[in-house]
Amino acid sequence: MIRHSCHALNMAKRGNFPIRQSDNENCQFGDFSNPWNFFSLMMREDSIVHQWMRDRGLILSDLTCPTCEKPCKLKKRPRKKDGLTWMCISKKHEFSFRKYSFFENMQYTFQDIMLFIKGTLDGQTLISISSMTGKY
Numbered sequence: 001m002i003r004h005s006c007h008a009l010n011m012a013k014r015g016n017f018p019i020r021q022s023d024n025e026n027c028q029f030g031d032f033s034n035p036w037n038f039f040s041l042m043m044r045e046d047s048i049v050h051q052w053m054r055d056r057g058l059i060l061s062d063l064t065c066p067t068c069e070k071p072c073k074l075k076k077r078p079r080k081k082d083g084l085t086w087m088c089i090s091k092k093h094e095f096s097f098r099k100y101s102f103f104e105n106m107q108y109t110f111q112d113i114m115l116f117i118k119g120t121l122d123g124q125t126l127i128s129i130s131s132m133t134g135k136y
């Protein structure tokens with residue numbers, strides 16, 4: 001009986017927090033079954049979240065200007081939604097940082113959209129997810 005209690009106590013102490021990915025920049029989608037992995041990554045600076053998303057092909061890593069066919073570079077634009085835009089080297093054409101992605105034309109932050117997707121995949125109700133993301 002005592003042994004069982006100790007085992008139960010150890011299990012209670014263990015939880016999911018201590019076994020989260022400390023190297024959350026290398027988290028994979030499967031690591032999000034532990035919610036600490038998801039939240040610790042999404043709470044990092046935007047630049048780390050952006051890089052994580054770029055590394056997984058969720059947003060572009062590079063862009064060729066569809067008008068002049070010259071390469072584009074990321075340019076800081078603090079007044080824009082994500083603080084960045086793509087600008088072609090001729091500096092004539094500027095595009096959303098979210099160009100050609102699932103996130104293009106969405107007004108919410110990447111983190112809120114990812115939370116919404118995670119909630120949906122976890123089987124939460126629409127109202128629960130909306131409440132959790134602060135959109136309801």
Ligand SMILES: [Zn+2]
Nearest residue numbers: 065068088093
């Ligand atoms: Zn261009």
